[in-house]
Amino acid sequence: MDDTFVNAHHDMPADPASAARVARRGLRLTRLRNDDLAEFAAWQRSVTRGFLEGERTEVQRDTGFDLLRYRRLIAVLDDSAPEPDEPVATFASWVGVLSVPGGQLPSCGISGVTVSPTHRRRGLARAMMEGELRVAVESGLPIASLTVTESTIYGRYGFAPAASVASLELDVKRTSWAGPVPDGRIDFISRDRWRAQAPEVFDRIRAVRPGEFEMPGGHWDRFAGTRPDAEKPGQLRAIQYADVAGVVRGLALYTVTENDQDYTKSSVTLHSLLADGDDAYAALWRYFVELDLIATVRASELSIDEPLLWMISDRRAATVTTFDHHYLRVLDVPAVLGARRYAAPGRFVLDVDDPFGFTTGEYTLDVDADGAGTVQAGDAGAEGSVRVQLGVAELSALVLGQVSAVTLAAAGRIRTADVVALDRTFRWDIPARLSYWY
Template sequence: MTNYRFENFKPAFDESTGAPDERTQGYFASTSVGFHDARSTDDALKNRVERAIADGRNLTAVYAKQEYEHALDASVPVATFAWFEKLVNVGGGRLVPGHLITWVTVRPTHRRRGLLRSLMTTDLAEAKAAGYPFAALTATEGGIYSRFGFGVATWAHSIEVDTSPGFKMVHEPDRRVEMCLPSELRELAPKIYGEFMRTSPGAMERQQTYIERATGDLNTDTGEADRGVRAALHFDEQGEADGYVSYKFAGWSKNPPTIELIDFVAVTDAAYASLWSFLAAIDLTTRVTFGESAEDSPLPWLLTDSRRVRTVSTEDNIWIRILDVKAALEARPWYVPGTLVLEIDDSLDLAGGRYTITSDGENAVVETAPDSTPADLSLGIAELGSLYFGGADPVILARAGRIDENVPGAAVRASSMFNLGRMPYSPNGF
């Protein structure tokens, strides 16, 4: 790594000019290349930096000596990395600080030189030393991060809903829905999402981007405001908002006429049903699309014709990397009593070993087990990450050869013990 310089810093503005400082400008120029984003205007870059500051993002940039005339300036990093802290629901409404990793890029001209491995292994070791029980990320490419111990822990469906005449719900919803100015969501969306987050395993605090998208202040494709955004709220029996949807019309060239959901958050089942009833009633449209629907969405069961809900694709969402087995497993609830011994392999030597989990049906005590204690299951640290929110089934992982079942019936027992009563869902990317 002698040919590279690593720098850690926070995004900042130059006090004399009011513009992002040179390091921050160079950093975002690099991430724009890495994620194929258009070059930002001055205003869009300013807003992007403000969001990064609001989220508390910590940046790492890797610089290389510039050797060729006309190439990108040496102030533009050849690799980037960032992390920030957000609360994560690990089940039962228990909120735990998570180490969230994002903006990982390496310029194509500097691949195969160990930059990603150096950035990731250094960060994970520092996160463990700082006391984080786990790290999390969302991946643009699915084959990269399992080698660093990350396992897929939540999934999202992209759905299309046929709202043409004949759309009907089995039970009439309460219809306590009213449209609002999208700007109302600046204050209401974080509050409503905060309540929702406590109901859904795997859900985590959101970033500033989600608020600005919901309010129409940000179109992520252009970096500018989106004046086509509309919004609606659901109200509970006391008149308090407990759900919202923001959406836009896809344009007259789209066939069939389509409403595209930008954000949809419902704290209660009543809010969920009523907001979908509202969307289906929008005139001059016969389809609604949503790219971040829950894997176990009740929507098909709400309708008299479940075929009106079509899953277009399923994608992994949150990946979890356990850093401290004892701290992570003791932080979450355990609804089924029992004992389970796990042998965990970790190629990075951060969290491997043999552990005994003893659950009383509410909490668990996790202890290091001696080598003489037979392991019920043997698995990698990535597989433990997939099990953490109860989203992956140990029985399926055993059938796929991802878990070794050393004691007959242990996978079934683990399936019962890791279950959190609800599939994990985090309508959140970073």
């Protein structure tokens, strides 16, 4: 991605309308510099409190300062507080690449959104979100994305869960491997080697998997425990799968927890499993299902339709919990719908309602027999168009092809005379997923 585009978004001033709204509350909204350690440390302390975490050590502070310079940091300050340099609300954003069905597009990634319990019910979250979405629109970003700790917050801003994921707990004593046994080999590798290979494998995966987001700065080293502030990195174990040609197609990171009362009932927690292709997927999962001395395997951020469930002899050995994970918010309808591919041809007039007004209006989407879509503003008046009334949140939910238009219509969230045609066009055969938190 063009660094000029990325830097332009990063360096834009705080939204003046939101700053004025916050000022009427006697507070100050500002974009922080990325070269002031004390300023960053105060922002970081507020974020960790907001997410119920402890204060960072000096090493963690310095590491975060070095690795998070790419993020645009917003703070709300209370100059009347005993410590006026400590933010009472925080927000972070940056530009990354989001994978959509058959394509990719730039997205405004959002994280670190907190409001101090001492300053709740003052509209601070709304002011920051509205302002930063306006900045994203002015920067030319067509969509915004985030992972959430609470499901109830972001719908009011036009976001919707577009890629849900699953957590899995597998009783491996109860089941056995019933899937394919690929050629190739699995080997232990160092965490440094895992760190060096993971970006290339992940980029091959995210090129085709809707919902994956370009890995933010510092995350690979956080996973691998190769950052200076890593805690107990020696507990991580890394493996790779290489195909018969010697190409690394799969990687995994995991930890083992011993059961001191019965070592044969120890457990494994998967922290990352990257599989480029069916063979890599089968080989890595077979490794974990058949590990000696292990009774339980736990993994999270999985697909809601994992092939693993068809690769074990007893499906009831797996306890699966699904939850909402990757939320999207469309900011430019033609850009987003024009960037993805579709499963079936069709012509639709989308009447979109947007609480912030960014996307409110009518749009004509034409999808050809090859699955390519073109979008123009307004009702093109084309014969045979299917009219659809929906909010920007519902449109955002449909972007990755995981959420069913039929389900949304049954829930009263979409109105159309031919929801089956809409669903047939927007659904996608590769399950959407985001494999990590950001």
